[in-house]
Amino acid sequence: MKQTILVLEDDADIANLVQHHLQLAGFGVRTCASGDQVLPLAKKHSPALFLLDIMVPGNSGFEVCRQLRASREFARVPIIFLTARAGEEDRVRGLDLGADDYITKPFGTRELAARVRAVLRRFEQPVTTGITAPDFELHGDAMTLSVRGNPTEVTATEFRLLHFLASHPGRVFTRDQVLDAVWRDLAFVTPRSVDVYIRRLREKIERDPENPRYLKTVRGAGYKFEAAR
Amino acid sequence: MRNRIFLKAMAAFVAVIAAATLTLDISIRHTWENSLRADIERLLVQNAQGFALRVANDHQHTLQQMAEEEARITETRTTIIAHDGIVLADTEADPRTMENHAGRPEVAAALSGKVGSATRLSHTVGIDFLYVAAPSGDKVVRLAYRLSSIQAHISGIRQTLLRATALALLLALLLAIVIAEIISRRLRRIVEFAGKIAAGDLSARIAETSGDEIAQVAAALDRTARRLEDNFAAVRESRAELEALLNSMTDGVIAVTPDLKVRWANQAIRNIVRRPLPIGAPVIELLRHPDFLAALSAALKSRQREHAIAASLAGRRTFSVTAEPLPDGGVVTVLHDISEVERVEKTRRDFIANVSHELRTPLTSIRGYAETLLESDGAMNESSRDFLEIIRRNADRMARLTEDLLVLARVESGEDKLDLRPQQTSQLLAEAASSLQETTRAADVELTVEAVPDWSVMADGYAVHQVFANLISNAVRYAASGKKIMIGAHEKPDGIEFFVRDFGPGIASEHLPRIFERFYRVDKARSRESGGTGLGLAIVKHIVLNHSGSVRVESAVGHGSTFFFVLPKA
Numbered sequence: 001m002k003q004t005i006l007v008l009e010d011d012a013d014i015a016n017l018v019q020h021h022l023q024l025a026g027f028g029v030r031t032c033a034s035g036d037q038v039l040p041l042a043k044k045h046s047p048a049l050f051l052l053d054i055m056v057p058g059n060s061g062f063e064v065c066r067q068l069r070a071s072r073e074f075a076r077v078p079i080i081f082l083t084a085r086a087g088e089e090d091r092v093r094g095l096d097l098g099a100d101d102y103i104t105k106p107f108g109t110r111e112l113a114a115r116v117r118a119v120l121r122r123f124e125q126p127v128t129t130g131i132t133a134p135d136f137e138l139h140g141d142a143m144t145l146s147v148r149g150n151p152t153e154v155t156a157t158e159f160r161l162l163h164f165l166a167s168h169p170g171r172v173f174t175r176d177q178v179l180d181a182v183w184r185d186l187a188f189v190t191p192r193s194v195d196v197y198i199r200r201l202r203e204k205i206e207r208d209p210e211n212p213r214y215l216k217t218v219r220g221a222g223y224k225f226e227a228a229r
Numbered sequence: 230m231r232n233r234i235f236l237k238a239m240a241a242f243v244a245v246i247a248a249a250t251l252t253l254d255i256s257i258r259h260t261w262e263n264s265l266r267a268d269i270e271r272l273l274v275q276n277a278q279g280f281a282l283r284v285a286n287d288h289q290h291t292l293q294q295m296a297e298e299e300a301r302i303t304e305t306r307t308t309i310i311a312h313d314g315i316v317l318a319d320t321e322a323d324p325r326t327m328e329n330h331a332g333r334p335e336v337a338a339a340l341s342g343k344v345g346s347a348t349r350l351s352h353t354v355g356i357d358f359l360y361v362a363a364p365s366g367d368k369v370v371r372l373a374y375r376l377s378s379i380q381a382h383i384s385g386i387r388q389t390l391l392r393a394t395a396l397a398l399l400l401a402l403l404l405a406i407v408i409a410e411i412i413s414r415r416l417r418r419i420v421e422f423a424g425k426i427a428a429g430d431l432s433a434r435i436a437e438t439s440g441d442e443i444a445q446v447a448a449a450l451d452r453t454a455r456r457l458e459d460n461f462a463a464v465r466e467s468r469a470e471l472e473a474l475l476n477s478m479t480d481g482v483i484a485v486t487p488d489l490k491v492r493w494a495n496q497a498i499r500n501i502v503r504r505p506l507p508i509g510a511p512v513i514e515l516l517r518h519p520d521f522l523a524a525l526s527a528a529l530k531s532r533q534r535e536h537a538i539a540a541s542l543a544g545r546r547t548f549s550v551t552a553e554p555l556p557d558g559g560v561v562t563v564l565h566d567i568s569e570v571e572r573v574e575k576t577r578r579d580f581i582a583n584v585s586h587e588l589r590t591p592l593t594s595i596r597g598y599a600e601t602l603l604e605s606d607g608a609m610n611e612s613s614r615d616f617l618e619i620i621r622r623n624a625d626r627m628a629r630l631t632e633d634l635l636v637l638a639r640v641e642s643g644e645d646k647l648d649l650r651p652q653q654t655s656q657l658l659a660e661a662a663s664s665l666q667e668t669t670r671a672a673d674v675e676l677t678v679e680a681v682p683d684w685s686v687m688a689d690g691y692a693v694h695q696v697f698a699n700l701i702s703n704a705v706r707y708a709a710s711g712k713k714i715m716i717g718a719h720e721k722p723d724g725i726e727f728f729v730r731d732f733g734p735g736i737a738s739e740h741l742p743r744i745f746e747r748f749y750r751v752d753k754a755r756s757r758e759s760g761g762t763g764l765g766l767a768i769v770k771h772i773v774l775n776h777s778g779s780v781r782v783e784s785a786v787g788h789g790s791t792f793f794f795v796l797p798k799a
Binding site: 011013014017020021055084085086087104105106107108109110176190191192219221 | 594595635
């Protein structure tokens with residue numbers, strides 16, 4: 001069955017361009033030009049991925065992202081921002097809201113398709129092994145996280161990042177190594193994006209995010225997962 | 230004051246009068262008594278001799294009669310004594326009861342033919358007498374003068390003297406009071422005058438006309454007051470000028486004491502704070518702004534000019550704050566309103582950002598559709614394909630330009646808060662080398678990292694990475710012919726200096742001063758062809774400046790170029 005991708009883009013030329021290339025790549029595409037149309041359209045088509053422009057009429061892409069993450073049905077559907085806002089703070093804000101990638105305009109058409117595929121692959125490929133630590137548990141097949149017994153929302157990317165680090169307790173990874181391992185071959189996110197994800201994960205699993213027990217920063221090097229004693 | 234001068238004058242007068250009285254008294258008692266006695270003795274001798282002559286020749290009167298007469302005339306006790314010492318006549322005692330007088334020294338001297346004299350207590354009458362005896366034929370005459378009358382005379386004089394002394398003392402007292410009063414009145418005037426001057430009334434004058442020392446002091450004080458008044462007038466005038474000048478400024482000027490109290494502020498400050506400005510109040514009550522206060526404290530501490538930008542001070546305005554230490558330990562601060570400049574600057578930056586964003590949307594279409602056509606299988610001749618490729622390439626370049634413009638606008642504004650933390654030099658170099666390895670390898674250039682000791686610098690790792698990325702891609706772009714790029718670092722007094730060295734064609738010296746300017750191009754044709762945006766070095770410069778570092782370049786045509794940037798040590 002064809003996977004549907006929901007595109008929020010108010011510029012018709014670009015919407016057509018995106019539609020054309022995603023269809024070439026084998027996806028079904030639904031486009032809309034206003035932020036207000038995303039949720040109703042999503043309920044109708046159950047998209048596999050959202051591609052959101054930020055500055056659009058109606059709700060902004062950021063607002064749509066927040067709504068999707070807050071909803072029951074689409075909380076775990078991957079989101080990619082596709083925007084002209086190339087600033088670092090926009091990038092960080094997008095990732096902070098739980099987006100899985102951030103593509104800036106102008107983009108290469110091949111790159112677009114490749115990154116959509118990469119995010120979907122990341123999402124689809126289940127991590128088979130579960131990991132249990134005193135404060136949290138990663139359930140491999142369902143790709144869910146529970147912290148101190150409470151089910152906690154995680155995006156696919158967050159899950160994979162935590163799983164990757166927790167699978168290698170005590171080993172130090174540079175940001176580049178983390179990018180390579182979690183985001184695979186497509187390291188389009190900047191090393192600073194890794195920091196954003198780590199911060200979000202700390203807020204979810206650590207009792208004191210300022211003074212982490214599991215996800216430790218190694219100064220001048222990168223990150224490591226400290227095994228529980 | 231008055232009492233003391235009076236007492237001193239009084240004591241001096243009394244001492245002088247007492248000394249004079251004492252001296253006079255002593256001289257009266259001794260010298261004068263002696264000379265009086267000598268005079269009387271001489272008179273007695275003459276009288277005695279005269280009487281002796283009469284006694285020897287007068288046979289008409291009895292001896293007693295003659296003695297009585299003589300005693301009356303000379304106011305003496307007169308005695309006539311026979312040569313055997315028997316008293317023949319005496320004016321104050323009965324001769325028959327009187328003892329023999331031959332043994333008396335003056336009588337003995339007269340019996341031997343001379344005039345004799347002696348002072349003695351009379352046995353007969355019991356008072357002090359001055360005796361003078363002279364021979365008179367076979368008899369001796371003796372006149373005795375009562376010394377008590379000399380004493381009475383002298384004591385009369387002494388009494389007069391004492392009365393005079395008492396009078397003199399009384400006069401001295403009055404004089405002392407008057408003199409003390411006059412002097413102290415003059416001194417009081419001088420004190421009052423000095424008090425006025427001390428209280429700041431420099432127009433006060435004393436007119437002292439007499440020429441004595443007090444008048445001289447008064448004149449000297451007068452002159453001082455006049456000079457002070459002149460000087461103060463000059464100071465006031467220049468102060469007023471300065472104040473008028475400072476008040477006419479649109480910049481706020483505020484002077485504070487070393488303990489951060491307001492000493493002075495101009496009108497502009499009043500307009501900024503819009504409330505009464507109490508002199509002497511703590512400055513923190515006036516302008517509670519952390520950046521402003523930090524600049525003040527820094528200048529107080531370092532004794533050097535300090536500079537700061539204080540945003541949202543007094544409403545929404547932004548001020549450039551310059552704090553300059555004063556010689557006496559305080560600080561004078563100038564607040565220059567740069568809100569308008571900031572606003573214009575922000576408008577410009579927003580405009581650049583908006584243009585950059587707005588350009589991206591059409592660029593996406595241009596690039597995307599060109600790519601789409603290039604990838605389509607539709608029939609297309611070779612030149613159409615070339616043209617599409619040109620469109621795509623230029624769209625790419627324009628995209629980079631919009632990107633760089635945005636980055637430059639942000640680093641220029643300092644809006645991007647740097648995440649400064651200690652970073653290892655070797656780590657920064659290694660990260661730069663590893664992430665740019667691909668770029669250099671693609672251009673067939675070897676990138677080597679010079680081994681360096683592990684210094685620690687205060688830097689934002691990501692920003693430093695951007696600096697290296699710009700410098701290394703520049704080196705690849707313009708100096709790939711050198712086949713080698715070298716990066717490293719060395720220690721400098723003001724920090725750690727990193728460098729990126731290429732072995733390419735080098736840059737002519739006339740370009741070096743301007744090379745960090747935006748859009749400055751050394752070789753216009755070549756730059757365009759190579760796809761540079763002309764903004765890379767400007768971005769590098771601003772990132773480094775935001776780190777409080779500095780940039781420079783060394784180059785010579787034919788000998789490659791080296792770009793340096795200094796980062797502060799951690």
